[in-house]
Amino acid sequence: MPKLYGDRRARVRLLPMQEEPQTATAPGSSVDPAGTRGSGYRRAFAVREFRFVFAAHALSLLGVVVSEIALTVLVYELTGSPLLSALAFALGFLPYLVGGTLLSGVADRFPARRVLVVCDLVCAGCAALMALPATPVVALLGLRCAIAAVSPVFSGTRMATLADILGDGDLFVLGRSLLRIVSQSAVLVGFGLGGVLLAFVPPRGALVITLGTFLASALLLRLGTRRRPARSGGGALMRYSLAGTRQVLGDRRIRALLLLLWVPSMFVVAPEALAAAYADELGVGTAWVGLLMCTMPVGTIAGELYAGAALSPAGRSRIVLPLASCGLLPLLAYPLHPDLGWILLALLLAGSAGAYTLGLDRWFVDAVPEELRGRAMTVHTAGLMTIQGVGMALAGAAAEFWAVSTVVGGVGVLGTLCCVLLAMEVRRTGIPRRETGLTTI
Structure with a gap:
């Protein structure tokens, strides 16, 4: 168990500066010494499982960005209401607190790969229902909430799995940083690309593309990551x-x-x-x-x-x-x-x-x-x-x-x-x- 740093006072003595070993030490880690040679971010990409997690992250993020734009445009086309259109976007934030507190136990109670794949499949199912012509606006907003409620469980499980794959040392820091960089890059280019996409594809067609990205992410995680047991569990x-x-x-x-x-x-x-x-x-x-x-x-x-x-x-x-x-x-x-x-x-x-x-x-x-x-x-x-x-x-x-x-x-x-x-x-x-x-x- 990692050490918990509390308020206890400790005597300190100087030691020669040493570089920490750059190999993973977490139980079940897939990192091996030969696979982490290199410098900077290349060491993270040298780990096969991380490459699959990185690609899945990029695909699922693309799906989220496209769905946000497409759903906002679709709701406005159906209702002509700026308020409902803005609400379709805002609902991507509101359920995070509920999902992150009431469902957080999923990340530890079930095997991580299963959680990640099921979360992607749930999001894919929501995107498929959104793409149906008969889905009413109220259902569209409800499905948007469902994706947002699942998102913190998916993200938290992925972060914890990253520590299993890369260890809880420097490689974890670099891997986590790479995922954040992808997310920040999506802020810069994602909405622009989504707008261009909607110039050629109707909103429900864009949601079909979102369905494809979630399914591809689930496939990458299922085939590219190892099965690891649940960390703990029990009770409601x-x-x-x-x-x-x-x-x-x-x-x-x-x-x-x-x-x-x-x-x-x-x-x-x-x-x-x-x-x-x-x-x-x-x-x-x-x-x-x-x-x-x-x-x-x-x-x-x-x-x-x-x-x-x-x-x-x-x-x-x-x-x-x-x-x-x-x-x-x-x-x-x-x-x-x-x-x-x-x-x-x-x-x-x-x-x-x-x-x-x-x-x-x-x-x-x-x-x-x-x-x-x-x-x-x-x-x-x-x-x-x-x-x-x-x-x-x-x-x-x-x-x-x-x-x-x-x-x-x-x-x-x-x-x-x-x-x-x-x-x-x-x-x-x-x-x-x-x-x-x-x-x-």
Whole structure:
């Protein structure tokens, strides 16, 4: 079981700096020493199972993006209602909290490969029903909720399986980073490609394509990953899920790490959520809206790629608390009303600070006991999506009363204060010593 870092004081002695072995140590890992030679992200791609998981992730993500666009357009065509059309998109976020808490036990109670394949098949079934001409709008919205409720279970199980495939060391960090980079890239190109697709294919036809991507993902996961036993189980599923959530949030160390993963994301979404309003405030064209929205994801991808390829595990560990604490400071440029070029630079810097998550991912997987890992990863995914939705809503509400530049600047101040306090709490619960040349006795 990984060590839980608590409040106990420990004597520390200096040891010579050693690089941690780069092979997986988790039970049932598929990593072998020969397969992990290389540098940076190439070591993750050297693992056969990870290549299948990566390809399945890209396909399922493509399916989600296409379904979101197609469903939004389809609902608007059927009803002519902007509200229902927007609701079709928003429903992709709301069920995350429910699915991530009441169904999180699925990730630990059943074999991971079975969970992943069944989740993809459920999503494929929902997409097939959406594509039927006779499916009414109410059913379309309900099916959208079903896909969203399954998503945190799928994501949490995949994250836990990643630790089984790559081990819970540096390879896990790199693999997790690659999956995040794919997700960020989808923000940049996915919606554009979806719009082009709908110029040639009707919305229900696009949903058939979504059906195909989910089925392909299920096939890749079934044929390309090993069967591993369930981590734990027993009792009613809902009670088991809620018990796991209480365990995750009840441990001071795990709770502090989760909050440091969640809270910066809640604040950093404000500029993107208010991009259209900010462009209107400045009186610039709509082309700037897209640029304002895509600059931060570009920074995030660049920061992750640099940290994953150029920094050692010890280096990624050292940047966690400084970047998490200061990553929102570039948003203070907004109230100064600089040229848009400076705003874009500020967004780029704020996005690149997301590189802190590579080291924090490692701390998190080390802190969570093996038998709790699936539920913890599911809670993490559900909380992250939910808190980003909350951040967007709060930013929009604040912009009803104050100028966008004032709101974003205030977000930078308040967010930095919260992140500094969380970084202090994480430090109090204990920093893993093995990555800094120290060891606890």
